[in-house]
Amino acid sequence: MIENLSVLLPGLAVSLRLLGLALLAGLPLGLLAGIALFRSPRWLRWPVAVLTEVGRGFPALVTVYLVYFGFPQVGVVLNDVAALTVAFGFTTASYTADLFRSALASVPKAQHEAIAALALPPLKGFALVLLPQALRHALPALIGFAVIVFQGTALAFSIGLKEVIGIAYDEGTLRFDVLPLLITAAALYLAVSLILTALASGLQRRLDPTARPATRRRALPRPAPVTTLKESA
Amino acid sequence: MSTISPPVTALSVTGLAKSYGPLEVLKNVDLDVARGEVVAIIGPSGSGKSTFIRCLNRLEEPDAGTVMLDGAGLAPSLTSKELRALRRKVGMVFQSFNLFPTHTALENVVLPQVHSLGRSRQQAEARARELLAKVGLGERADHKPAQLSGGQQQRVAIARALALDPEIMLFDEPTSAIDPELRVEVLRVMRDVAAEGMTMLVVTHEMNFARQVADRVVFFADGTIVEQAEPAAFFASPQHERTRRFLAAVLEEEL
Ligand SMILES: Nc1ncnc2c1ncn2[C@@H]1O[C@H](COP(=O)(O)OP(=O)(O)OP(=O)(O)O)[C@@H](O)[C@H]1O
Numbered sequence A: 001m002i003e004n005l006s007v008l009l010p011g012l013a014v015s016l017r018l019l020g021l022a023l024l025a026g027l028p029l030g031l032l033a034g035i036a037l038f039r040s041p042r043w044l045r046w047p048v049a050v051l052t053e054v055g056r057g058f059p060a061l062v063t064v065y066l067v068y069f070g071f072p073q074v075g076v077v078l079n080d081v082a083a084l085t086v087a088f089g090f091t092t093a094s095y096t097a098d099l100f101r102s103a104l105a106s107v108p109k110a111q112h113e114a115i116a117a118l119a120l121p122p123l124k125g126f127a128l129v130l131l132p133q134a135l136r137h138a139l140p141a142l143i144g145f146a147v148i149v150f151q152g153t154a155l156a157f158s159i160g161l162k163e164v165i166g167i168a169y170d171e172g173t174l175r176f177d178v179l180p181l182l183i184t185a186a187a188l189y190l191a192v193s194l195i196l197t198a199l200a201s202g203l204q205r206r207l208d209p210t211a212r213p214a215t216r217r218r219a220l221p222r223p224a225p226v227t228t229l230k231e232s233a
Numbered sequence B: 001m002s003t004i005s006p007p008v009t010a011l012s013v014t015g016l017a018k019s020y021g022p023l024e025v026l027k028n029v030d031l032d033v034a035r036g037e038v039v040a041i042i043g044p045s046g047s048g049k050s051t052f053i054r055c056l057n058r059l060e061e062p063d064a065g066t067v068m069l070d071g072a073g074l075a076p077s078l079t080s081k082e083l084r085a086l087r088r089k090v091g092m093v094f095q096s097f098n099l100f101p102t103h104t105a106l107e108n109v110v111l112p113q114v115h116s117l118g119r120s121r122q123q124a125e126a127r128a129r130e131l132l133a134k135v136g137l138g139e140r141a142d143h144k145p146a147q148l149s150g151g152q153q154q155r156v157a158i159a160r161a162l163a164l165d166p167e168i169m170l171f172d173e174p175t176s177a178i179d180p181e182l183r184v185e186v187l188r189v190m191r192d193v194a195a196e197g198m199t200m201l202v203v204t205h206e207m208n209f210a211r212q213v214a215d216r217v218v219f220f221a222d223g224t225i226v227e228q229a230e231p232a233a234f235f236a237s238p239q240h241e242r243t244r245r246f247l248a249a250v251l252e253e254e255l
C-alpha cells in the first residue's frame, strides 16, 4: 500500500496542479460571466448565457478533445497541460458563472435599498456591499465544485498526461495486477475530496458569524410593541 | 435672544399620489414639516405609511405631487446624480435595520461617509466612533451585525444614517422588529436625536413615543391623512370616527 502510494504521488501532484490551473483560469472568468448574467445589457448577457450553456452542456471529455485535437486544425497548438487548462477552465467558468449569478441574486432587496438610501454610487455599492455577500454565499458551492473539477482531472489520462489514474493504469499493466493500484488511486481521490469538503464546511462555519459564540440575540419581527420611554429615563 | 422667528419649512409635500396597478396607495397627500419638528405617523396596516416616506427619498417613485426639501423643489424625475444628492440629505432607518452583514459596526458607519460624501477615511472613522459612542455602542464598534442584538443593530443603523449629516431623518417602524425589552434603548436614542433638533418623520406603532417625543401626530388611513394634531390633543380628543376606532384598538392592545 505504502509502496503503491509512493508510485502514485507524482500523479497526485499533476492532478493538483491541473486543479489549481483550472481554478485560476476558470474562477475569474466565471465571476465576470456571473456578473454579466446578473446585470448587464442584453447584447452582453446573451452571448455570455449561450457560452456558459455550451460549457455546461458539453461533457468535459468532449471539451478536452476539442481543445487538444480540434484547436490545432485552426492553427492553435497547445501542449497537454495548456490544453487541459483551457478546457477545464472553460468548464469551470461555465458552471461557476451560474453559482456567482445566483449568489448575487440571493442578496436581499433590503441591501439594495440600503445602498440607495445611503446615496452610495452603484458601482461602489456593488463592489463593497453586494459582492462580498455574494462571495460568502457562493463559497461552499464553489468548493464543492472544486471537488468535482479535481475528480475531473482524471480526464488528463485521455490525452496521455500521466496523473494518478494514468500512472496507476500503466504501472498496474506492467505488474499484470491493476486492481491494487486502482484501489489506492481511488483512496487518494477520496482523501483529497474529503479534505476539500472538510475545508468547505470549516470555512462556512467561519464565514457565518451567527455561528460564533458571541453576545447575540437574533431579533425576529414581532407584533405590536408596548414600551414607555419613561421607564428608561 | 427673545425674537421668535417663524418656523422654517424643512419639508413640504403637496398632492402626493401613488398607485400600484389599480390599487391607490396614496391619494393626494399634503404635509408640511417645520425644521426641527418630530412628526409621528401612525395608522392601520396597509394605509400607505411606508409608501409615503419611501416616496420622500425616492425609494418609490410617486405618480404625482411635489416634494420640496428645504425650499428646493424636486423635479418629478431625477437624474441619478440628483437622486444621490437628495438621498444624502434624507437619512432613512428601516424596520429590518439593513446593515451590511459583511462589515463591522464601525465599517457600516464609515463606508457611506467615504463613498457617498467623499470624506477621508480618518475623518469618517473619527465621526463613526463619536456616533457609535453616542448611541451607546462605543464598545461594539468591531462587532459584525450578526453578533449584535436587534436593538444594537438598529442603533448602528441610526448612527450610519446620521453620519451623512442629513437634514431630515425618516424612520419606518424602527422598533417593530426588535424584542420588546430592547426597544427602549432605540427609542431613547431617537429621543436624543430629536432633542438635538433633527427634523424627523417616524412611522411607528409606539404610542408612547408619539405621545412623549413627537411634536405632531399624523394619522393615515386608506392612503390619506385623516387627522393630525399635537399629541396631547390627538390622544385626548380625536376628531374622526376612523381615528377613534384605530386608537381604541391600539390602546386596547397596550393594556
Ligand atoms: N411594491 C408594491 N407592489 C404592490 N403593492 C404594494 C407594493 N408596496 C406596497 N403595496 C401595497 O400598498 C399598500 C400600502 O402599503 P404600505 O407598505 O405603504 O402600508 P403601511 O401603512 O406601511 O402598512 P404597515 O403598517 O403594514 O407597514 C398595501 O396594500 C400594500 O400591499
Ligand SMILES: [Mg+2]
Residues within 6 Å of the ligand: B049, B050, B051, B172, B173
Ligand atoms: Mg409599513
